[in-house]
Amino acid sequence: MCRRGKRRLAGGWHGFGKACALPKSNKRKAAQKDGVQKMKKKLLALFMALVMVSGVMAGCGSPKEAEGEAASAQTEGEGQTENKQAEDGQEADEDEPKELTKVTLSAQPALHSLGIYVALDKGWFEEEGLDVDVLTYIAGAPQLEAVASDSWSVGVMGIAAGVTGLVSYDLTCLGFSFWDYSSQKLYVRPDSEIALAGQGQVEGYEGIYGTPELYKGKTILCTKGSLGHLQLLATLDALGLKEDDVNIVHMEIAAAYQAFLAGEGDAVCLWSTFSADGEGEGLIPASSCEAAKLFVPSVILASDKALADEETTQKIMNVIFRGTMWVNENREEAAQYYYDLCIDEGVTCTEEYALSYVQESDAPTVEEYKAMFEGDEFSANLEMAMKYYIACGTYSEADMDKVMNGFDGTMLMNAIEFYEENYAE
């Protein structure tokens, strides 16, 4: 394209020069004019070439960067693997490169996905013979749209997106990484009648502010289909209200927070760093997952393609579980990882918030994990989340069957066993 443009410009100018027979006195002026024109055209061609080259470079930037990161992670991982082998007294053959299986995972800049980033940084995937690319999504909806086009095989997300993945994308739930309820809250202004009414007025739900009457007809800004929405549904249920009793306005979390601070709406559903910001602004958490007794886990979902390669997926689960347990046992260091992840992904965060969030978040111990999957605690949690969705008409009873049948904890149990055999102290 570039060459064709250049030839056309040059030909046009040359033709003009040949065709015109100018008087001698005007020839110098014409030559100067031609020179200027020629220079202009050259500059234009150079500018266009630069634009095209920069466009091509920009287009190719991301994959190259990703490759670079993957390569550096791989090198680092291999180094660590070799160290470990040396420590164990095994002889590693350096001439024989280890063949890695390429896999793509998906995650979010959230605590439930942190184990993946830690494992990537520490080279634990390479130890298992995996060459991993991690696609980071800021929300569940685009993450699920990507799996439809086979962009990733195993992903970690919140339960709201997880349920959609099980119902609409025929994914399989392999387990969960962290509890996912600590920062999900419904905020009101300090001078609102709900806040002024105080806590302890709803029987059985002492943490919720206000009475059911005070919530009726209120405008609540909320990202529908998110865990914040689920928490709102649980709160309304605790108050004995239905979704129609309040006016829920769908907004993205950042816009909702901005609008609420600008005086719009009576309440807002916030999570993650927005919760911390909200409390910093003096907003009152009128309800939370804990207050509404909604204890939901994040979920690990796998595509059919991932399930077909059982061995690789098991290895992924082994590493994710190892990463999760590391986060659980090294909260301070994990907080730094979380902070770095937020900054890398453009999520507003402070080191103080990262520390308090990571330290306050709940994750089961190995024994608790085992107990959850040996009994029916995990499926009971999924069922509870689905009941709220069914009550408000988002999903049907038939979808409940899909969710309950879409869970297979075998690989997570194997991962727990593997962890106990190899890494547990």
Place this chain on the structure above:
Amino acid sequence: MEQMIRESKKREALGRMKKESIRNLCLGIVGIAGLLLLWDMVARFGIIPKNLIVSPWEVVKTLAIKMSDTKPEGSLLLAHITSSLIVALSGYALALLIGIPLGLLMGWYKAIDRLIGPVFEVLRPVPPIAWIPFTIIFLGIGLEAKAVIIFLSAFIPCLINSYSGIKLTNQVYVNVAATCGASRWETFCRVGIPSAMPMVFAGMRISLGNAWSTLVAAEMLAANKGLGYMILMGRTYGRVDLIMSGMVMIGILGIIFNAVFDRVERFVLRWRVTR
């Protein structure tokens, strides 16, 4: 005899026009039928996976269900259509009311052009979606804010076309008006505006398309009803049928508006010589 010849020529011309309009209608129907057939085949034979596309019949089924079922996003189809029409038409009306007079005045009076032109040139490249944070702060999350987002996308073609239209006024007509003693304002009203009307209508048509295409962005701001909201919820819940139903509905409403617009244009500009 002469009259008979004239009448027969008129009849012939009318017959030709009728034939041509029937042929055009047939071609349009064949085009749409072809698209539907292709779409159905792509969905039916799994050329694109089922969780990425649904067949046209499933879209029709979803639209029929949505007439009486509020699930999963919480409103009936009619409520979505009404809400979107209010938002889109408010923004569009605002764009016509401000864009057309401003464009005409800028094109006719140099002082206004020099005063407003640079401001317009600065604001013109800013995409409507970039205004969302400011509209939240200054106008909240209600109809006004959404209408302003639509207005920002529909306003620009209105202004540019009105401006260009009046600039292209034949100078001979202006001179004739001046010779007959018309004031500058009278010439603007009686010569400039009528001569700009074909371009103004072209701008209005482009604006209408822009208003509809910005609907999803406007309803991203905040909504609990609307076709854009329906599409967003379909995306959140992984319901491709809901997404495609919203898209089809926007398309159908666009066709209806275009047809109505054609009639209005033909009536208002009936003096125009058409080929």
